[in-house]
Amino acid sequence: MVSLLLGLAAEFNWLQFPGIVPLFWHLLMVGWITQIIFGVSVWMFPGRTREEGFKAQIWGWLTYIFLNLGLILRLIAEPATYLVTGLLWNVLIVISAVSQVVAAVTYIIELWPRIQSKEQRRRQRKKKRQKAKSEK
């Protein structure tokens, strides 16, 4: 919604502000498209934990937190850097950039092991069962 409003504002000279076009594109492609891909794949891909809670779903939660922290900081800091100079804005931009990369890493940690063939999943389940038996 925010990205589309920015896209609309970019069409009017009197509504524009510095950095509006990259903000529009990144809120659209990262804030919406990428985030919906992240959310749906974490839910839909095989191997999801049935347990609820922050600890049980830690990588999914970290992805959500870092991605949105990065985007919100960018939304605030990027236009500000065009208007005023100051170390604070530079630091916020760096935090924003790093946060989004961290979100990419945590998403990969969550999803990579879940991309398996049926045979691989069967073997993994068997291993888990054997491990649980031996622990008893």
Add this chain to the structure above:
Amino acid sequence: MPTPSRWMIKASMLYMLAGFAIGALILISKVYPEYSSVWSLLSVHIEVSIFGWIIQLTMGTAYWILPRYLKTKSRGNPRLALAMVGMLNFGILINVASYLNILPPSATIVGRLLEVGAVVLFIALHWNRAVSYNT
């Protein structure tokens, strides 16, 4: 999950990481102009983020999740699916190599043709799988 889908989804995650990392460098260079040379990677950032990440993930997931053929329970010719994976990724890598001046600028014509070929194969493989079970 079938092999072509696994390859495409894993490759798409690597492209996503590369795209995010390059994007982060470009964003940081906006406040530290001494690193503005990273702007030369803008085309790579767009190529890997759009074609490598979003399009590839969509294609890989669709190949896995769309209904299989009722009679054979297959997803169509597996060789064509592997060709689709190869053509898309070869196309992306050729374009990236061209943007990095490893290949001449005209190499992007080959890269884009390979990407178009991959999409044609995607359509051919999935056209009859987008069906309704109601008769």
